[in-house]
Amino acid sequence: xxxxxxxxxxxxxxxxxxxxxxxxxxxxxxxxxxxxxxxxxxxxxxxxxxxxxxxxxxxxxxxxxxxxxxxxxxxxxxxxxxxxxxxxxxxxxxxxxxxxxxxxxxxxxxxxxxxxxxxxxxxxxxxxxxxxxxxxxxxxxxxxxxxxxxxxxxxxxxxxxxxxxxxxxxxxxxxxxxxxxxxxxxxxxxxxxxxxxxxxx
Numbered sequence: 570x571x572x573x574x575x576x577x578x579x580x581x582x583x584x585x586x587x588x589x590x591x592x593x594x595x596x597x598x599x600x601x602x603x604x605x606x607x608x609x610x611x612x613x614x615x616x617x618x619x620x621x622x623x624x625x626x627x628x629x630x631x632x633x634x635x636x637x638x639x640x641x642x643x644x645x646x647x648x649x650x651x652x653x654x655x656x657x658x659x660x661x662x663x664x665x666x667x668x669x670x671x672x673x674x675x676x677x678x679x680x681x682x683x684x685x686x687x688x689x690x691x692x693x694x695x696x697x698x699x700x701x702x703x704x705x706x707x708x709x710x711x712x713x714x715x716x717x718x719x720x721x722x723x724x725x726x727x728x729x730x731x732x733x734x735x736x737x738x739x740x741x742x743x744x745x746x747x748x749x750x751x752x753x754x755x756x757x758x759x760x761x762x763x764x765x766x767x768x769x770x
């Protein structure tokens with residue numbers, strides 16, 4: 570009996586290490602913003618699709634035939650630059666604040682896609698608040714990066730993991746590595762912004 574009792578703390582310690590190891594592995598997994606979501610298929614899928622590449626940050630909306638009105642806001646602590654929007658509906662709109670830190674939009678899609686291309690000047694995060702047909706967007710219909718992962722909420726923040734303050738709010742997504750939004754000038758060496766160009770998706 571004493572031998573069996575002596576084994577209990579050992580078994581509990583092994584179980585704790587196994588659980589903690591799995592939790593650490595899950596926490597250390599870096600969600601990626603890079604690459605167009607594989608699920609993005611204009612006219613065949615419905616939702617928001619968000620990704621970055623060498624041309625900047627992209628947001629697309631599309632619907633599988635039925636018309637939907639996508640609306641929301643995008644906010645940063647930097648400034649949005651080189652913005653290009655693709656709208657389809659007569660009531661669609663796109664507004665940017667005076668300090669260029671916030672965008673409000675409405676995009677209508679019915680079997681095609683609409684969207685916004687931009688880059689972020691000196692920003693450390695971007696916050697999205699997304700709706701469809703006047704209701705909060707189902708997070709399962711928000712696809713981010715090539716893997717098409719979903720946030721926990723229709724309002725969420727993308728922040729790179731080099732930021733010293735990592736908020737505990739689960740709607741704040743800590744991404745692995747830097748954003749693509751800054752690169753080094755080929756001649757002068759100092760950072761400069763990426764932005765959407767003629768080859769954008």
